[in-house]
Amino acid sequence: MWKLIKLEWGKNNTARYFLGAAVLIALVGLFMYAQCYLGIANDESTGVPDSAPGMETMAVQIELFTNLCFLVFTAVMMSSFIITPYKNKTMNLMFSYPIKRQKIVVSQMLSVWLFCFAALMIGKLFIYGILAAAGGSAKASFPLGYNMAEISFYIQITLKSAVTITLGFIALFIGRLMNSSKAAIITAFLLFSVMNGTVGNFTVRDNAIVPLTLVIISLVCAYLSVYKVEVKDLK
Secondary structure: OHHHHHHHHHHOOOHHHHHHHHHHHHHHHHHHHHHHHOOOOEOOOOOOEOOOOOOOOHHHHHHHHHHHHHHHHHHHHHHHHHHHHHHHOOHHHHHOOOOOHHHHHHHHHHHHHHHHHHHHHHHHHHHHHHHHHHOOOOOOOOOOOOOOOOHHHHHHHHHHHHHHHHOHHHHHHHHHHHOOHHHHHHHHHHHHHHHHOEEOOEEHHHOOHHHHHHHHHHHHHHHHHHOOOOOOOOO
């Protein structure tokens, strides 16, 4: 399986995704730094930071923006690795190899999941670290809201990152169902809205039931994406 995953990375020119992820992390990091230390969110008349309800700490803002960016990024990679080959019929060439189709598709899914999970974790740690380091010499507009010396901090961001990337399987399933990369990307945006929506005073972001339910749905979608793949598209 590991050989197939590395083959997928090589075949799909993963270097460009490394660059894309690095640029994405840099832009989000710059925006977070400006929010925290350059006062771009401060009200001009009062000088007081103007934040949306529930966005009073940098930890919440970092999670929000990094998760959004990488959920969409995951949908884009899923489209490139899996949906586009199906559309272009190039998947037929891979299916001609003496390897089970299910194993090929699972390796494609895992190659995207592993790459995006690692990129998201590295990105979060980079941004959290930069803001924490800058806090020693600059005044923050928002409280950081996290402590990188605590084990619970790393457990939390690991779980949140895993949940975010796993939701990409829903985007993949919808994209495959509609045979459309655009559908996968739009699904990613909709999933993010569901994960971070509010209904009155109720914030979905703070409710553990919603992400747990979506993770279960994601795993079902992952299973359905490889279900009967051995006999599909055969003439």
